[in-house]
Each structure stands twice: as C-alpha cells, then as structure tokens.
Amino acid sequence: MRFPLNIIACCVLLLAPSTFAKTPSRCTLIKSQPDRWATARVNSLVTTARAAYESDDALPAYQRVLDGINRTLRRCKLSEDADFINRHREFVDYVATISLDRKPDHELGFNVPDKQYFDETRSFVEIPDYLLQPAFLKLVSRWETLDKAKALLRQLNSTRAANDQLVFFSFSSRHLGTPDNDDSYRRLLIVVPGNSALSIPDKWVQFGISDPGQKVLTRNLSVVSAMTNANGTFDAYFKDYFRTYRRNGSITIKGRWELGEGDDNCAQCHKSGILPIFPAAGSVSPTELEAVEIVNARFRSYGSPRFGSYLDQKKLGPGLSTAGSEDRNHRFGKDFAATNVARAMTCQSCHNRQRLGSLNWPMDPLILSSFVEGGEMPFGITLKRSERVELYERLLDEYFALDNLNPGILQAWLLGKRKEMAQQ
Structure with missing residues (x-):
C-alpha cells in the first residue's frame, strides 16, 4: 500500500522533535549536575597537584587540568552563576587564585600584572644606594673578597x-x-x-656569592621587605635583581623581570612572607652566629604575613596538619595517635593565618622537605631521622588524600565540607 507524499511529509514533521532532538550541550549537562562536575574536577586537581608537588615532570598535566577547569568556568559562565558560586565558592575562588601565574603577565602570582606590581612597590624593594657602590659590588661578587666587603659594612655601621x-x-x-x-x-x-612610622620597611637584601674559583659569577641579588602594621600583621614585598658583569670590570644591576629573565611565584615559596634563616651546618662563622639569631628574632617579631592588596591568602585554604584527630585516626589507624610522628604533626600551631601563614598548595617542596626532614620543623621537637621522613610523608598524605568517606584537607575544603578551615 502506498501513502500520498503529503501524508509522509506530515509524519516526518511530527517525528522530527523526538527523532532529531538536539544533543544537550556540555554546559547544559554540567549545569544539570553541577556537584558531580565540581567533585570530578576537584579530584583531578588534587591528584595532579600532588604529582606536581613531587615532580616537575608532572607540572604539564596539572596545568592542563587547571586550564581545563578555567575554560569550563568561563564557557559555561559558572563564575557568574549565583547558585553555583553559593555551592562551590571555595573551589571557584581557589582555582582563580592558583591560576594567576598562568597568565603571561602575572608570573609573580599576584592579582595585578607584574609591571603594575613593580611600579607600585618600587620604594619598598629598592636597594639602598650604599650597597650599590662600585667598590662594594666588586668585593661582594666573589667569595675570595667577601671579607673585604664585610669590612666595608662594618665601616658603614660605625657611622650609623x-x-x-x-x-x-x-x-x-x-x-x-x-x-x-x-x-x-x-x-x-x-x-x-x-x-x-615613616612607612620605611625592613629590607632583607641577599647577594648570591660565587663559589671560590668560579669564572661564571652568580648574578642574583634579591630584596624582600617587611612593612609592619599596627594590627599585628606585616606586608611582604619582593624583587629579584640580576648583576651584569661588564668586560670593563663594571657591574650593573637591573630587575630580573625588567631584563626579560622571567620571575617566580613569590607566595609559593614565601608562605611566611620573610623566610627564617637555617644555614647549612658549619657554614656560618662563629663570630656571626649571633647575627643569625638576631635576624630570626626580627622575623618572629613581624607578626602575621600579608602581601599588601596583591594576594588574598584566605582563598588558598587551610594548610598542613589542620585535620582533626578523628580524621587522622581513620586515615592512619587509632594506634598512630600514640606515636612520636603523630605528636609532631602540629604545623598549624604556628603556620596559620593568625601567625606565620598556612602551608598550602601551591608550595615549594624543596623548602618544606628541607625544614621538616632537615629537623627545623616542627620547632623544638626532637625526632629520629626515620621519624622525620615518616612525618613528611604523613603530612603530605593527609593534605593531598583523595577519599570520598574521609577526604584529605585540600579535597574536603574544596568540596565545601570544612568551611571552618578557611579561618585557620
């Protein structure tokens, strides 16, 4: 039996909405199940962050995950979705903050372009003129003449x-x-x-010194300044300089960034703003050991670190060892609480927003492992070498752990399960 063409056409039109319905867009699917998408992205981010912490080789994978999250947030306008923001504010703010140094003009990791940062903070990180005198620069460029450079500093102190x-x-x-x-x-x-009182900060000026006999001289010279505030905090400002050694024997100094040599994320290493000095054993002259104590005491007197208006550390979340005892027992077993390692998991007692700043991702593994495994942290606690190695691993496991029933510190916070931690 044959049907007239007009009847067939009508049937096709009637079937079209169901048979040829458009496939929902990716953004539509995400918005229909926002919690599912956010959870999956948090898990990927934490997994790749742990890998990137342990090896630079894993950084590209971490950066791809981070860039992918940002693309979806923009494309689907999730950052403008009030309901999504209300449910996942920690996640959105965290991603925005750790993504700052992914922008080509934000290598410092701050919320303004690098040029603007250096323009606005110039007076805080300028090198004092008396440390730029040609005679001093020449002496401080080599280990062999360093004592003569110190003699000039002592002479300068005699007039101060x-x-x-x-x-x-x-x-x-x-x-x-x-x-x-x-x-x-x-x-x-x-x-x-x-x-x-005159808005003049302390300046920690550090010269890299070339090893004895080196023909290629170390160029780096850095300034980290501390401007104390009346509320018990201080603002830290940063700048790296490079020395250029001319053939005629002169030495010129210019900002590393201005020379086109790039720069680094400041807060990734300087969680406490100024870093305390823990020299290699035996590397400080006995006559200068008192100076080490003086500068570290000065560091402790500054208060809680801030970065001016250039970074909101709260958005980076809680740091190492902020897990509760119940979470820790569940993760490592009830017997763990009685061990020396468990009793040493107290980073948060000093490293919190009210004191020395939280130790959270992104963070420099070399500094952290040096302090923990090297015996400087936690302060005042004596552990065996094997216990320090275990302490370091337990701290990382607890922070980066992925577990739906007992999430690690970072995962739990990004999923909004521990909002109170943001204040720690």
Whole structure:
C-alpha cells in the first residue's frame, strides 16, 4: 500500500522533535549536575597537584587540568552563576587564585600584572644606594673578597645610630640555589632596618656569592621587605635583581623581570612572607652566629604575613596538619595517635593565618622537605631521622588524600565540607 507524499511529509514533521532532538550541550549537562562536575574536577586537581608537588615532570598535566577547569568556568559562565558560586565558592575562588601565574603577565602570582606590581612597590624593594657602590659590588661578587666587603659594612655601621645598624652574615643555603644558578648556595644577607612610622620597611637584601674559583659569577641579588602594621600583621614585598658583569670590570644591576629573565611565584615559596634563616651546618662563622639569631628574632617579631592588596591568602585554604584527630585516626589507624610522628604533626600551631601563614598548595617542596626532614620543623621537637621522613610523608598524605568517606584537607575544603578551615 502506498501513502500520498503529503501524508509522509506530515509524519516526518511530527517525528522530527523526538527523532532529531538536539544533543544537550556540555554546559547544559554540567549545569544539570553541577556537584558531580565540581567533585570530578576537584579530584583531578588534587591528584595532579600532588604529582606536581613531587615532580616537575608532572607540572604539564596539572596545568592542563587547571586550564581545563578555567575554560569550563568561563564557557559555561559558572563564575557568574549565583547558585553555583553559593555551592562551590571555595573551589571557584581557589582555582582563580592558583591560576594567576598562568597568565603571561602575572608570573609573580599576584592579582595585578607584574609591571603594575613593580611600579607600585618600587620604594619598598629598592636597594639602598650604599650597597650599590662600585667598590662594594666588586668585593661582594666573589667569595675570595667577601671579607673585604664585610669590612666595608662594618665601616658603614660605625657611622650609623645604634638602632640603625645593618645586621649581616654569610652562609650557605641547605638546598636552594639562586634563580640564575641552581648550584650556587653561598649567600651574604644584609638586614637593613626600617621605620614603620615613616612607612620605611625592613629590607632583607641577599647577594648570591660565587663559589671560590668560579669564572661564571652568580648574578642574583634579591630584596624582600617587611612593612609592619599596627594590627599585628606585616606586608611582604619582593624583587629579584640580576648583576651584569661588564668586560670593563663594571657591574650593573637591573630587575630580573625588567631584563626579560622571567620571575617566580613569590607566595609559593614565601608562605611566611620573610623566610627564617637555617644555614647549612658549619657554614656560618662563629663570630656571626649571633647575627643569625638576631635576624630570626626580627622575623618572629613581624607578626602575621600579608602581601599588601596583591594576594588574598584566605582563598588558598587551610594548610598542613589542620585535620582533626578523628580524621587522622581513620586515615592512619587509632594506634598512630600514640606515636612520636603523630605528636609532631602540629604545623598549624604556628603556620596559620593568625601567625606565620598556612602551608598550602601551591608550595615549594624543596623548602618544606628541607625544614621538616632537615629537623627545623616542627620547632623544638626532637625526632629520629626515620621519624622525620615518616612525618613528611604523613603530612603530605593527609593534605593531598583523595577519599570520598574521609577526604584529605585540600579535597574536603574544596568540596565545601570544612568551611571552618578557611579561618585557620
């Protein structure tokens, strides 16, 4: 039996809405199940962050996950969706903050372009003129002439008031090279006192010192300043400089960023703003050991670190060891609580927003492992070498753990399960 063409056409039209219905867009699917998408992205982010912490080789995978999250947030306008923001504010704010240094003009990891940051903070990170004198720069460029450079500093101190004395000493870093030479560990630190009443910060000026006999001289020179505030906090400001050694023997200094040499995410290493100095054993002269104590005491006097208006640390969430005892027992077993390692998992007692700043991702693994496994943290706790290795691993496991029933610190916070941690 044959049907007229007009009847067939009508049937096709009637069937079209169901037979040829459009496939829902990816954004429509995400918005229909936002919690499911957010949970999957949080899990991927935490997994790749842990891998990136442990190896630079894993950084590209982590960055792909982060970039993918940002693309979806923009394309689907989730950052403008009030309901999504209300349900996943920690996740959205965290992703926005850790993505700042993914922008080509935000290498410092701050919420303004690098040029703007350096323009606005110039007065805080300028090198004092007396440390730029040609004679001093020449002497401080080599280990062999470093004692003569110190003699010039002592001569300078003889003309300064008692409360305006430069505090200085040379030392070797335990593990950290300089931005221009990963194998350069020698330093000369000069702490220049400021005056908060006049809005003049303390300046921690650090020269990288070339090893004896080196023909290629270390270029790095850095300034980290501390501007104390009346509320018990201080603002830290940063700048790396590079020295250029001319053929005629002169030495010029210019900002690393201005030279086109790039820069680094400041807060990733400087969680506490200023870093305390823990020199390699035996690298400080006995006559300068007191200076090490003085500068570390000065560091402790500054208060809680802030980064001006350039970074909101609250958006990076809680840090290491902020898990509760119940979570810890569930993860490591009830017997773990009685061990020396468990009793040493107290980073948060000092490293919280009200004191020295939280130790949270992104963070530098070299600094953290040096402090924990090297015996400097937690302060005042004596552990065996094997216990320190275990402590370091337990802290990381607890922070980066993925577990739907007992999520780790970072996963739980990003999923909004521990909102109270944001205040720690």
